[in-house]
Amino acid sequence: MRTKALLSVAAIAASAITAMAQSSVYSLNIVGYATVTVPAGYSILANPLSAGATNGANEIGLTLTGEQILTWNTASSTFNYVSYDPTLGIGTGWVDANLNPSSPPSLPPGVGFFFFNPGATATNVTFVGQVVPGPSSTNNLTVAAGYSMIGSPLPANVTNISSAPVSLPLLNGMLVLTWDNVNSKYVYAQYDATLGIGNGWVDANLNAISAPGYSIGQGFFYFNPQSGNATWSQSLP
Amino acid sequence: MKKLAAILCLSALTTGAFAQGLVNFINSATSLSSATIAGNTAATSGAVGSWYYGLLIAAPGTTSPSAFTFSGVYATNLAAAGRLFGGNNIAVTGWAAGASMSYEVAVWSSSLGHTFQNSWLTGTFGASGNFGLSSIATGTSGGAGTPASPAYNLFGGATGIQSGFNAPAVGGGVVPEPTSMALLGLGAAGLLIFRRRK
Numbered sequence A: 001m002r003t004k005a006l007l008s009v010a011a012i013a014a015s016a017i018t019a020m021a022q023s024s025v026y027s028l029n030i031v032g033y034a035t036v037t038v039p040a041g042y043s044i045l046a047n048p049l050s051a052g053a054t055n056g057a058n059e060i061g062l063t064l065t066g067e068q069i070l071t072w073n074t075a076s077s078t079f080n081y082v083s084y085d086p087t088l089g090i091g092t093g094w095v096d097a098n099l100n101p102s103s104p105p106s107l108p109p110g111v112g113f114f115f116f117n118p119g120a121t122a123t124n125v126t127f128v129g130q131v132v133p134g135p136s137s138t139n140n141l142t143v144a145a146g147y148s149m150i151g152s153p154l155p156a157n158v159t160n161i162s163s164a165p166v167s168l169p170l171l172n173g174m175l176v177l178t179w180d181n182v183n184s185k186y187v188y189a190q191y192d193a194t195l196g197i198g199n200g201w202v203d204a205n206l207n208a209i210s211a212p213g214y215s216i217g218q219g220f221f222y223f224n225p226q227s228g229n230a231t232w233s234q235s236l237p
Numbered sequence B: 001m002k003k004l005a006a007i008l009c010l011s012a013l014t015t016g017a018f019a020q021g022l023v024n025f026i027n028s029a030t031s032l033s034s035a036t037i038a039g040n041t042a043a044t045s046g047a048v049g050s051w052y053y054g055l056l057i058a059a060p061g062t063t064s065p066s067a068f069t070f071s072g073v074y075a076t077n078l079a080a081a082g083r084l085f086g087g088n089n090i091a092v093t094g095w096a097a098g099a100s101m102s103y104e105v106a107v108w109s110s111s112l113g114h115t116f117q118n119s120w121l122t123g124t125f126g127a128s129g130n131f132g133l134s135s136i137a138t139g140t141s142g143g144a145g146t147p148a149s150p151a152y153n154l155f156g157g158a159t160g161i162q163s164g165f166n167a168p169a170v171g172g173g174v175v176p177e178p179t180s181m182a183l184l185g186l187g188a189a190g191l192l193i194f195r196r197r198k
Helices: A009-022 B002-018 B118-122 B178-197
Strands: A031-038 A041-046 A067-073 A078-084 A094-096 A112-117 A123-130 A138-143 A146-151 A174-180 A185-191 A219-224 A230-235 B020-026 B051-058 B069-077 B084-096 B100-109 B129-133 B137-140
Touching (some): A031 A041, A041 A146, A067 A146, A112 A146, A112 A219, A138 A146, B020 B051, B020 B069, B069 B100, B084 B100
Antiparallel strands (some): A031 A123, A041 A112, A067 A078, A067 A112, A078 A094, A138 A230, A146 A219, A174 A185, A174 A219, B020 B084, B051 B069, B051 B100, B069 B084, B100 B129, B100 B137
């Protein structure tokens, strides 16, 4: 995914924490925005900010006629499909795969989703909300066994997805599937230190690769090889 | 042992590439179909079932409309003028999951019949009605990998059909030429003369 992230969160966080140190502020909400460039066609996105009680799909800040949002149903291993097209004259414009009236899905931080940009060129989507986790706290994201579509709740750009502050826990047998928008296919990265190959990260042909990176607003498929839930913990100082 | 398990796991990931490709067969507000010649804006409309659509596929790079093969996938018009819907997540025979193919969409009025006829691609029609083809696009079908990649959108996005398409009038039945009519008249007159003489 070709992503240009413009984030004011870090600056706001730094200034806010400084201000908190200089005055008697006992609670702090870091509010920011993130603008992500989304190419035409499919991309896997994840909301990097929490807008609270409002619906996640509206947090994208842009509704395009013909756009689609596909979330993953872990239990059935299928996509939940909604698209927005008011020109169909059906309900509010949100319809499911069978053109029945529907509603946009909730997309809180941590939930990944396919976004289909119906235009012929890239467009910007802007996320607005608060950083999760807040200062001096830890956010724990529960990831079910098997495949999940997720994204980092904490907005950050890193070259190694398991490095701080994104800190995706390393589990032998885990898979990270990012989406190649140009070639319309998944890019596989599996981690298994017991293979004895490179640093433990291998591609679909068991060739050694670097750990996958991560951009703000980017989502991916994650395979939890455990029989039970995994926990993705992130903290801010 | 774990290495073997990993290999088996990764092999399973690639088996989806041999399945039938998945597509979404619905057009957008910017790719309406028109029942008229190019330049007019009146869109196909009427009761659902007034218009039929068919998906035609060919090897990537095919440019001749008549070189495409009907995939067997149909659609019909929606109540919204110019719109069609053949379904989402449709498996297309002859289009493997994750494979790239060129494709075009045919539109015709129900007066031509429900079943697609290959002869239409070469301009032969057995009845009067409307027929047209979309522009040609090339894309990669969904359904590959585990989890399966999302269905490919035939319209919109980076590679789908972007523009509208037209369905001008075709056929019209057999109209006798003036010379044929004249010969017919002469024949009738001759028959009358023959009867009177008799």
